Amino acid sequence: xxxxxxxxxxxxxxxxxxxxxxxxxxxxxxxxxxxxxxxxxxxxxxxxxxxxxxxxxxxxxxxxxxxxxxxxxxxxxxxxxxxxxxxxxxxxxxxxxxxxxxxxxxxxxxxxxxxxxxxxxxxxxxxxxxxxxxxxxxxxxxxxxxxxxxxxxxxxxxxxxxxxxxxxxxxxxxxxxxxxxxxxxxxxxxxxxxxxxxxxxxxxxxxxxxxxxxxxxxxxxxxxxxxxxxxxxxxxxxxxxxxxxxxxxxxxxxxxxxxxxxxxxxxxxxxxxxxxxxxxxxxxxxxxxxxxxxxxxxxxxxxxxxxxxxxxxxxxxxxxxxxxxxxxxxxxxxxxxxxxxxxxxxxxxxxxxxxxxxxxxxxxxxxxxxxxxxxxxxxxxxxxxxxxxxxxxxxxxxxxxxxxxxxxxxxxxxxxxxxxxxxxxxxxxxxxxxxxxxxxxxxxxxxxxxxxxxxxxxxxxxxxxxxxxxxxxxxxxxxxxxxxxxxxxxxxxxxxxxxxxxxxxxxxxxxxxxxxxxxxxxxxxx
Amino acid sequence: xxxxxxxxxxxxxxxxxxxxxxxxxxxxxxxxxxxxxxxxxxxxxxxxxxxxxxxxxxxxxxxxxxxxxxxxxxxxxxxxxxxxxxxxxxxxxxxxxxxxxxxxxxxxxxxxxxxxxxxxxxxxxxxxxxxxxxxxxxxxxxxxxxxxxxxxxxxxxxxxxxxxxxxxxxxxxxxxxxxxxxxxxxxxxxxxxxxxxxxxxxxxxxxxxxxxxxxxxxxxxxxxxxxxxxxxxxxxxxxxxxxxxxxxxxxxxxxxxxxxxxxxxxxxxxxxxxxxxxxxxxxxxxxxxxxxxxxxxxxxxxxxxxxxxxxxxxxxxxxxxxxxxxxxxxxxxxxxxxxxxxxx
Numbered sequence: 001x002x003x004x005x006x007x008x009x010x011x012x013x014x015x016x017x018x019x020x021x022x023x024x025x026x027x028x029x030x031x032x033x034x035x036x037x038x039x040x041x042x043x044x045x046x047x048x049x050x051x052x053x054x055x056x057x058x059x060x061x062x063x064x065x066x067x068x069x070x071x072x073x074x075x076x077x078x079x080x081x082x083x084x085x086x087x088x089x090x091x092x093x094x095x096x097x098x099x100x101x102x103x104x105x106x107x108x109x110x111x112x113x114x115x116x117x118x119x120x121x122x123x124x125x126x127x128x129x130x131x132x133x134x135x136x137x138x139x140x141x142x143x144x145x146x147x148x149x150x151x152x153x154x155x156x157x158x159x160x161x162x163x164x165x166x167x168x169x170x171x172x173x174x175x176x177x178x179x180x181x182x183x184x185x186x187x188x189x190x191x192x193x194x195x196x197x198x199x200x201x202x203x204x205x206x207x208x209x210x211x212x213x214x215x216x217x218x219x220x221x222x223x224x225x226x227x228x229x230x231x232x233x234x235x236x237x238x239x240x241x242x243x244x245x246x247x248x249x250x251x252x253x254x255x256x257x258x259x260x261x262x263x264x265x266x267x268x269x270x271x272x273x274x275x276x277x278x279x280x281x282x283x284x285x286x287x288x289x290x291x292x293x294x295x296x297x298x299x300x301x302x303x304x305x306x307x308x309x310x311x312x313x314x315x316x317x318x319x320x321x322x323x324x325x326x327x328x329x330x331x332x333x334x335x336x337x338x339x340x341x342x343x344x345x346x347x348x349x350x351x352x353x354x355x356x357x358x359x360x361x362x363x364x365x366x367x368x369x370x371x372x373x374x375x376x377x378x379x380x381x382x383x384x385x386x387x388x389x390x391x392x393x394x395x396x397x398x399x400x401x402x403x404x405x406x407x408x409x410x411x412x413x414x415x416x417x418x419x420x421x422x423x424x425x426x427x428x429x430x431x432x433x434x435x436x437x438x439x440x441x442x443x444x445x446x447x448x449x450x451x452x453x454x455x456x457x458x459x460x461x462x463x464x465x466x467x468x469x470x471x472x473x474x475x476x477x478x479x480x481x482x483x484x485x486x487x488x489x490x491x492x493x494x495x496x497x498x499x500x501x502x503x504x505x506x507x508x509x510x511x512x513x514x515x516x517x518x519x520x521x522x523x524x525x526x
Numbered sequence: 527x528x529x530x531x532x533x534x535x536x537x538x539x540x541x542x543x544x545x546x547x548x549x550x551x552x553x554x555x556x557x558x559x560x561x562x563x564x565x566x567x568x569x570x571x572x573x574x575x576x577x578x579x580x581x582x583x584x585x586x587x588x589x590x591x592x593x594x595x596x597x598x599x600x601x602x603x604x605x606x607x608x609x610x611x612x613x614x615x616x617x618x619x620x621x622x623x624x625x626x627x628x629x630x631x632x633x634x635x636x637x638x639x640x641x642x643x644x645x646x647x648x649x650x651x652x653x654x655x656x657x658x659x660x661x662x663x664x665x666x667x668x669x670x671x672x673x674x675x676x677x678x679x680x681x682x683x684x685x686x687x688x689x690x691x692x693x694x695x696x697x698x699x700x701x702x703x704x705x706x707x708x709x710x711x712x713x714x715x716x717x718x719x720x721x722x723x724x725x726x727x728x729x730x731x732x733x734x735x736x737x738x739x740x741x742x743x744x745x746x747x748x749x750x751x752x753x754x755x756x757x758x759x760x761x762x763x764x765x766x767x768x769x770x771x772x773x774x775x776x777x778x779x780x781x782x783x784x785x786x787x788x789x790x791x792x793x794x795x796x797x798x799x800x801x802x803x804x805x806x807x808x809x810x811x812x813x814x815x816x817x818x819x820x821x822x823x824x825x826x827x828x829x830x831x832x833x834x835x836x837x838x839x840x841x842x843x844x845x846x847x848x849x850x851x852x853x854x855x856x857x858x859x860x861x862x863x864x865x866x867x868x869x870x
Contacts, residue, residue, distance in 0.1 A: 152613070155606065155608070155610045156610050156612060158575075158577050158597075158604075158606070158610065159604070159606055159610035159611075159612075160598075160612075160623065161576075161577065161596070161597040161598045162575055162576075162577070162597050162598075162600075162602060162603060162604040162672070162681075163598075163603075163623050163624035163627060163671065163672075163675065164598045164599075164601070164624050164627030164628060164675065165598055165623070165624075165627050166596060166598040166599075169598070169627065173623070173626075174612060174614075177614045178612075178613065178614050180614075267578075270579075
């Protein structure tokens with residue numbers, strides 16, 4: 001196929017954006033970490049940093065193991081059986097994944113915090129951190145593994161049963177070996193998310209013993225101004241993540257070739273399968289809904305225990321008198337403005353990447369567009385601090401950072417849709433007199449509607465909830481909802497906790513509403 | 527020594543997929559379940575395999591009621607329409623899958639796999655990944671896998687439908703030979719009558735969840751029970767009895783439809799002697815339409831003395847000259863070509 005100038009232009013623009021706002025900051029961090037070698041020596045000789053690396057790795061492995069232990073049975077059951085309301089369940093399972101970290105964090109505080117509903121105070125314990133990580137990543141395992149198996153496993157299990165292997169033996173000899181690449185891919189993704197856990201730790205376990213590398217980088221940068229060691233830690237983190245990402249792409253490649261997919265109607269569960277399925281759904285629902293419900297209940301609880309009450313919302317909306325506390329109105333306005341701007345930016349950049357990959361010969365961009373996913377937000381914010389100090393107090397700093405974090409999602413959502421477009425349509429349009437630009441506008445873009453909506457909702461949700469990079473780049477004037485929440489949580493006093501709850505409720509509702517309104521059944525290619 | 531299906535029923539919502547099927551399968555017999563798509567034949571096969579529970583009815587194997595037995599304990603081998611080979615296992619381990627469940631020793635299993643791969647002509651491909659096989663090879667692996675544990679009954683669900691025409695013909699012959707040679711009883715589901723009659727000794731025609739007719743190849747082909755079965759098998763000369771008053775040998779009276787088997791009609795030159803003997807009648811005919819379908823000719827003939835139009839199909843050598851529309855000839859119809867059907 002001939003390559004049009006449009007895809008070339010998009011490829012150049014996408015590369016330029018990535019080089020400027022991603023590769024350059026990373027390069028500056030790298031240079032800083034090498035420096036005169038003193039920072040490197042300092043970090044290497046300090047057992048504290050080794051401890052942090054050990055803890056971060058261990059915590060991520062443990063979180064991954066727990067998530068798999070809980071998610072795998074769910075995935076196997078989802079792939080095997082039909083049940084009433086399955087579509088709704090599947091959608092509900094993605095809620096945690098798109099919910100801002102801060103919301104999830106406060107949700108668990110509302111359950112197990114010092115003022116939590118259960119009365120059980122787990123704040124500052126590893127258990128609570130692990131629970132939040134499982135909450136966050138459960139859907140990844142169920143959807144990646146379950147979705148992978150759904151197309152083929154039922155028929156193969158039928159075949160296995162005629163050969164003497166019942167449900168248990170079939171699972172052991174067919175489903176599990178088949179699911180292995182998908183399971184490993186999902187696990188590496190979960191590991192990456194937990195390895196760079198930041199907001200969850202800051203909110204649920206703000207103690208030095210439970211600090212991840214990501215938290216440590218933030219502390220070194222924002223509070224101790226030790227930029228050299230911070231840069232070294234970033235590089236260490238990048239090396240680990242790069243290695244894990246490599247495994248992930250390997251596994252993804254193996255997932256791509258394996259199964260002959262055939263759409264088919266799954267049977268209803270019978271007997272023991274029914275109980276297993278019911279138990280699994282109950283546990284998953286409790287895990288997903290409990291923190292969000294607790295948050296909503298506590299946010300609407302008045303100072304005197306009245307329910308429902310708007311006390312907290314009113315409190316959050318009123319100027320607090322504390323320096324640097326954004327009111328609900330300011331924070332919401334900032335959040336929406338940044339999210340709107342960065343969504344537009346992310347759509348443009350993400351589309352440029354997807355178009356250049358799908359229509360041009362820019363295959364290398366396919367891999368490159370995944371890089372920001374394998375880089376932590378704090379790293380990005382830190383890189384901007386070093387490379388573009390002027391961006392920090394500039395209104396464009398936050399939207400650019402958010403767009404960079406969000407555009408890989410846009411690219412992933414658009415790629416399958418673009419690849420699925422019939423190339424003959426473009427050819428037909430060309431024979432009817434449309435040049436490449438006109439083909440894009442009149443033939444290709446109109447067909448991308450659902451995928452664009454999915455991409456928009458992802459980009460918007462990412463920006464609304466983004467916490468790590470924002471925390472490093474923000475100035476009080478530009479405080480977003482997550483920042484306003486975090487600031488209030490850092491202060492003692494029930495009125496601040498109440499205001500944080502109210503802000504989190506608003507953030508949760510706005511994010512949820514956008515996802516519900518824009519999310520169509522487009523598929524994302526992870 | 528028999529497999530008996532007793533009044534099997536299976537409903538999906540309002541759809542009666544299998545609606546009271548009773549069949550008996552003798553030892554070493556191959557039975558074809560023939561029917562159009564959606565007639566319930568695949569569902570029936572899944573009931574027999576135990577993959578779905580029937581709503582009603584019983585499945586009895588050699589005197590034991592196995593209706594409630596799960597598929598893994600029935601020892602029925604099944605060849606699936608798209609083969610359902612395990613993509614994570616190579617050819618050898620696919621074929622050995624059932625042997626592992628039966629706790630066969632490694633050596634015994636290896637010997638049995640080798641024997642079966644030899645039987646289906648795939649020796650030497652033991653280590654091949656199944657995705658690297660052609661469609662025909664995959665089909666053979668699926669057959670070998672189903673046969674390896676020496677199943678009580680072999681079930682085949684449209685095993686050739688995913689293959690192209692020439693391969694289908696070749697494999698059809700191979701399957702016929704294998705099924706005739708092996709000491710196994712089999713149920714062969716297909717929508718293709720040439721497959722059914724080639725492979726099976728007995729054929730059951732299925733329609734809307736019921737068995738429309740069951741019998742040997744000859745019984746079913748030559749004496750279809752209903753007009754629907756006759757049409758499904760490709761018969762085109764179906765008449766109402768009342769329309770045949772002018773035909774000397776046709777069964778007269780009654781409301782049941784009457785079938786004229788075109789394969790028994792002979793075409794004669796226009797000057798052949800007219801006769802109305804004990805065994806056959808000859809009448810004038812005229813070609814209404816002539817159409818070529820590959821090597822065969824399809825003619826529509828008008829027989830004015832009997833006030834009848836009939837369809838004839840055959841090779842060019844059976845015709846005196848290339849047929850053209852309007853050409854005159856004579857037809858010889860033996861008495862035995864006519865038969866009265868039992869229902870519409």
